[in-house]
Amino acid sequence: MKIRDKIRSALSLNDPPERLALSFAIGVFVAFTPIVGLHTMSAILLASLFRVNKTIAITGSVLISNPYTQIPLFAASFWCGSLFFRQKIVFDLDWGSLSLKTFWVQLKPVIPPLVVGSVVLGIVASIASYFIFYYWIQRYRKPRE
Secondary structure: OOHHHHHHHHHOOOOOHHHHHHHHHHHHHHHHOOOOOOHHHHHHHHHHHHOOOHHHHHHHHHHHOOOOOHHHHHHHHHHHHHHHHOOOOOOOOOHHHOOHHHHHHHHOOOHHHHHHHHHHHHHHHHHHHHHHHHHHHHHHHOOOO
């Protein structure tokens, strides 16, 4: 099944457009979170919590957060979050003394701006994606004249 066919089948689900758009927006929000490896599980959990379509939530997450986009998402989230802290945050990883223990110590200054930035960008992107996906559903379901 081609991607185009999958999108068409998703747009023609019996759920109301608001619920499908919310499902997609939840997936987009999850995609911006810095919890690598847990996006799918998080999308399922949040979709279950809000009682919306899990498949569409996973789709929204995977379309945004994938191996090709993960580094730019982290960079944008870190940049956005560092604006809130109003200080220059230098991430200087000492590769010579790197171990699991020192990795987390060296990563510590990066975590707060990354989390804050990912939440801010996630909220903005999920709101935008809600309206875009809602529009697509309405347009797709509109009777052809």
